[in-house]
Amino acid sequence: MRNRIFPFFCCALAAVAILVSGCQKSAKRYHLKGQVLSKKNATNEVEVKHEAIPNFMPAMTMTYKVPDSNAVQGVQPGDAIEADVVVPTNGGDYWLDDVVITNGPQGPIKAALAPRLLMPGDSIPDVTLTNQDGKTLHLNQLKGKAVLVSFIYTRCPQPTFCPRTSSQFAFIQDELAKNPKDYEKTHLLSITLDPSYDTAPVLKKYGLAYMNNDASGFVHSDFTSTATSDLSKLAQAFGLEYFQQDNQIVHSMNTVLLGPDGNVAKSWEGNEWKTGDALAALQEAAHKALAEENAKHYRLKGSITAVNKDKLEITVKHSAIAGYMAAMTMPYKVRDSKALETLASGDQIHAQLTVAGDDSYLENIVVDKHMQGKN
Amino acid sequence: MTGLKLTAISLALAAMLLLATGCSQPGNASTAGHELYQLHCLECHEGKNLNLRKQPPKLNGLFQAKALPSGAPATDQEVRKTIVEGRGIMPAFDQRLSDKEIEDLVKYLHTI
Numbered sequence: 001m002r003n004r005i006f007p008f009f010c011c012a013l014a015a016v017a018i019l020v021s022g023c024q025k026s027a028k029r030y031h032l033k034g035q036v037l038s039k040k041n042a043t044n045e046v047e048v049k050h051e052a053i054p055n056f057m058p059a060m061t062m063t064y065k066v067p068d069s070n071a072v073q074g075v076q077p078g079d080a081i082e083a084d085v086v087v088p089t090n091g092g093d094y095w096l097d098d099v100v101i102t103n104g105p106q107g108p109i110k111a112a113l114a115p116r117l118l119m120p121g122d123s124i125p126d127v128t129l130t131n132q133d134g135k136t137l138h139l140n141q142l143k144g145k146a147v148l149v150s151f152i153y154t155r156c157p158q159p160t161f162c163p164r165t166s167s168q169f170a171f172i173q174d175e176l177a178k179n180p181k182d183y184e185k186t187h188l189l190s191i192t193l194d195p196s197y198d199t200a201p202v203l204k205k206y207g208l209a210y211m212n213n214d215a216s217g218f219v220h221s222d223f224t225s226t227a228t229s230d231l232s233k234l235a236q237a238f239g240l241e242y243f244q245q246d247n248q249i250v251h252s253m254n255t256v257l258l259g260p261d262g263n264v265a266k267s268w269e270g271n272e273w274k275t276g277d278a279l280a281a282l283q284e285a286a287h288k289a290l291a292e293e294n295a296k297h298y299r300l301k302g303s304i305t306a307v308n309k310d311k312l313e314i315t316v317k318h319s320a321i322a323g324y325m326a327a328m329t330m331p332y333k334v335r336d337s338k339a340l341e342t343l344a345s346g347d348q349i350h351a352q353l354t355v356a357g358d359d360s361y362l363e364n365i366v367v368d369k370h371m372q373g374k375n
Numbered sequence: 376m377t378g379l380k381l382t383a384i385s386l387a388l389a390a391m392l393l394l395a396t397g398c399s400q401p402g403n404a405s406t407a408g409h410e411l412y413q414l415h416c417l418e419c420h421e422g423k424n425l426n427l428r429k430q431p432p433k434l435n436g437l438f439q440a441k442a443l444p445s446g447a448p449a450t451d452q453e454v455r456k457t458i459v460e461g462r463g464i465m466p467a468f469d470q471r472l473s474d475k476e477i478e479d480l481v482k483y484l485h486t487i
């Protein structure tokens with residue numbers, strides 16, 4: 001009896017063990033490839049700049065817990081690694097498992113992993129957008145205003161990505177609305193990464209949800225889509241990475257402030273940007289835009305006594321400026337840095353002096369007589 | 376080994392088998408719905424402050440109330456519609472969840 005039953009017990013127990021282990025789906029695992037930027041042995045944490053993780057997360061820099069302290073001690077900043085991101089299905093924090101160093105320190109992270117960093121002054125292509133009302137909108141139409149731009153898509157399920165960005169935009173909209181001048185000189189622009197699904201009515205419904213169903217907010221805030229080819233151009237210009245997978249868009253994030261000249265004034269990478277920072281930058285840019293609009297222009301005539309290319313300034317000994325200033329010698333900013341190349345001390349010039357708020361600069365500089373010995 | 380002991384072991388094994396098979400049998404709506412809930416709903420609906428325009432409501436007792444947080448009647452049809460089309464700042468799960476998955480999810484929501 002005992003001999004006949006024992007094998008049965010073993011088989012039954014093995015079967016139970018297999019079934020039980022098979023139902024332990026308490027975490028999901030995603031494969032990560034990236035580079036260690038820093039680590040903290042004391043807290044078992046590593047900061048990793050990683051590639052997009054398919055079905056889970058766009059390329060970004062994040063700090064992860066690594067419960068295996070040997071793994072933390074084993075990696076060094078600069079190491080290229082592969083690991084599994086373990087995501088507890090109960091909503092707990094992510095952590096890294098099975099960390100493998102695939103290559104030793106290689107200096108800065110490879111450019112291929114990092115989206116292009118935006119620089120102030122970068123230009124943005126003027127693409128055709130279609131807004132929530134089905135109306136055509138060109139980026140150029142927004143020149144003269146400070147424009148905060150972000151890329152979202154309406155079905156984005158990650159609360160810390162598109163829903164949070166759109167919530168921050170909604171808060172900024174409310175704050176700007178408190179000052180009519182700021183409101184007039186600023187604009188908010190959301191561009192969808194999912195133009196095939198996010199049609200004008202879908203974008204309208206999305207926008208209204210964030211603006212407390214107040215359609216008057218669309219005067220200041222557009223939710224737009226663009227042709228796929230233009231989206232790819234825009235994404236490149238805005239230093240953004242995205243691709244579609246399983247009806248989701250995996251994307252990086254960049255929130256960008258375009259100045260009144262339509263060029264990049266400031267940008268915030270990722271989803272950790274502060275609402276207050278963007279609001280303050282928008283307000284500052286709006287004040288400048290307003291000052292430009294109310295700028296006064298004067299005619300200046302005189303001779304250059306010094307050229308300072310580093311400061312983008314020339315010092316001019318000039319005659320009295322009618323309605324503004326007595327004759328004197330003083331430095332002036334030059335708006336067009338290229339103009340400085342042709343100017344030299346001793347040149348006699350006339351130019352337009354623009355005074356915009358606290359700012360003043362020379363434009364349209366014409367040399368009436370070059371210094372002696374110069375052609 | 377006595378007959379009593381054998382019976383006890385057999386019963387214990389039967390119970391373990393029952394528990395194990397009940398845990399992750401394909402097609403078990405409750406388990407599948409639970410996993411879908413944890414994957415797609417929990418992050419927003421567990422009550423954490425996510426700094427969103429509106430705080431997503433908790434879903435416990437969704438069907439025990441007369442109406443959904445939106446005011447719509449607490450019916451399977453309304454919940455299914457909300458999942459597919461989204462509501463307010465909740466994104467639409469249109470084309471991202473199959474009919475079967477939505478069905479499992481709705482069934483699970485009845486149990487919490």
